Amino acid sequence: MINVNYDYASIVRNSEKVAWLVDDVMPRGKPLDFSRPFLPEALAPTRSIACLSDEERLTLNHISGNAYLNLFAFLEEYIVATAVTHAQAEMFGDHDALRALTRFADEELKHQQLFQRYRDAFDRDFGHECKVLDEPAAVAGVIMSNGAIAVLLVTLHLEIMTQSHYTECVRNDLGVDPLFASMLKHHWLEEAQHAKIDILELNKLIEGASAELIAKAFDEYLGIIDAFDGLLAQQAQMDLDTLAVACKRSFTGEEVKEILAALHRGLRQTFLHYGMSHPQFVEIMAQVSKDGARRIAHHAEKLI
8 A cells, every 4th residue: 555644635625725727827818938948958958959059949949848738738638537537436435535536637627728728829929830749539548448557657657747847847947938837837736736636546446456457557557658658759750840840941861860869858758757767656656566666667767
């Protein structure tokens, strides 16, 4: 079992304290400031790309910021569905758990609305089409075709990763766009509560689960991580295509390799390694399965 010092009732109380509205964070019609980076270097590494000018690196940062938000909205599609499923299991059970889980689903929908509003503003102000992954429902279906434990491991990975992005990378970086930083702050405030819910729900699932079932869950989790890595490679190519159009230039074969390698490496670091290597995630995985935790650590090392 996983050690916790909180319950569903305390999570609901904390969620009420940090609640926010989309209109307050991203007012309708607000223009975007393209003079500053949207993401810190830790989440969108571009300084090492020698073939780009400073202006082109800034444009690539903006493209990466748009893709970053789309990827979150993309992934939260399945998280909403799983939160509703877990809430339905408590319909005639623990009312505090039901409240926490229904708030969870509602807040994830709010995050999608926030990110879509920002992306609409990006499309309006950027001046060029920005390619991003689509068909989130299809990807959600693939993720949810796995066992419940594996799906929850992925969700916990994402929630903890989100917290790391803000607290370690964005909060103390005064160079990034304040509006973008504010979005990530408000996202973090609620995802911190969601991670606690994930842990409580995971405890329910692993209680009495066989060693074979838990081992299978880690197999499935790592399979989902590998599939997601393939999507990140696709997004890296889309970002390169968008950059070429926005900068009105073509790239040589060597330049393409350099840019793609940097983009894919950055996306892996941001969406995979930050979650898999986070101390809290590592500790929880070890409590679920020491062998599973070792496998995740080995897999994370291969991704960087």
